Amino acid sequence: MHWRADAADVAPLLPAGLRPDEHDGSSWVGLIGFVLGRASILGSPPIPYLGDFVEINVRLYAVDSQGRRGVVFVSLEAARLAAVIGARALFSIPYFWSATSLVRASGALTYASARHGRSQARTAFSVRPTTRRVTDDPTADFLTARWALFAHHRGHTMRLPNTHERWDLYEASLESIDDSLVAEAGFPALASRPPDSVLYSPGVTARFGPGERLRPL
Numbered sequence: 001m002h003w004r005a006d007a008a009d010v011a012p013l014l015p016a017g018l019r020p021d022e023h024d025g026s027s028w029v030g031l032i033g034f035v036l037g038r039a040s041i042l043g044s045p046p047i048p049y050l051g052d053f054v055e056i057n058v059r060l061y062a063v064d065s066q067g068r069r070g071v072v073f074v075s076l077e078a079a080r081l082a083a084v085i086g087a088r089a090l091f092s093i094p095y096f097w098s099a100t101s102l103v104r105a106s107g108a109l110t111y112a113s114a115r116h117g118r119s120q121a122r123t124a125f126s127v128r129p130t131t132r133r134v135t136d137d138p139t140a141d142f143l144t145a146r147w148a149l150f151a152h153h154r155g156h157t158m159r160l161p162n163t164h165e166r167w168d169l170y171e172a173s174l175e176s177i178d179d180s181l182v183a184e185a186g187f188p189a190l191a192s193r194p195p196d197s198v199l200y201s202p203g204v205t206a207r208f209g210p211g212e213r214l215r216p217l
Contacts, residue, residue: 001177002029002030002195002198003028003187003190003191004026004027004196005187007026009027010061013060013072013186014062015072015152015157017214018064018150020063021069023142023143024138024139028196029185029187030058030059031058031179031181033055034054035054035203036054036078053080054079054100054101054102054113055077055100056113056123057073057074058073058075058181059072059074061142061143064150068148068159069148070147070150070159071146072151073093073094075121075185077096077098077121078096078097079097079100084097092154097115100112100113101113107128107129108175109129109200110124110125111126112124120180121180121184122178122179122180122181123177123178123180125176125177126175126177127175127198128172128173129171129200130171130200132171133168134170134199140197144199144201145166145167148160149208150214157214158213159212159214162207164205164207165205168204169201170199170201171198171200172198172199173198177191
């Protein structure tokens with residue numbers, strides 16, 4: 001799910017050397033639920049148990065001084081404590097240990113999360129995918145064709161490139177939402193109104209490369 005947002009509200013939340021990436025007159029804020037499956041580290045075989053979990057993130061969109069686009073995560077809720085600790089230690093990615101879940105019933109996907117030690121940081125939303133495939137949609141391409149992650153790490157802004165096949169996207173509808181994560185991220189009014197884009201994908205295989213420091217703007 002994505003909402004339009006004012007670039008002036010997004011800019012203060014970005015690491016140094018980045019500016020808000022805009023499309024169709026606005027920047028965007030995403031609330032994304034998905035299942036991470038068969039995760040591995042540095043080319044290892046898939047990690048049993050620890051490499052499979054439900055994750056829910058709040059994300060922004062940014063561009064660096066070379067015009068390279070990427071994602072900036074404001075928060076990521078995950079059920080595996082080891083993955084949370086590892087991602088924070090290796091890349092300073094803002095993972096939070098949370099009780100996350102996904103229920104599939106009657107054609108709908110219901111995601112839920114409650115952060116351990118901070119119960120007010122929570123979300124629950126239900127989305128119903130359709131069979132209508134999304135093609136030739138500039139907004140969908142802007143939101144999903146992202147080939148890097150930006151993060152602030154040890155005093156520097158880092159870029160971690162990734163590769164994956166093109167997302168197989170379908171239209172979806174939001175059936176219900178009770179969310180505080182978007183407000184916690186700094187956008188208190190967004191989740192109280194319908195999202196401007198709701199998409200579903202059965203998934204892709206993503207691979208991340210080594211990180212690099214960004215040059216200042």
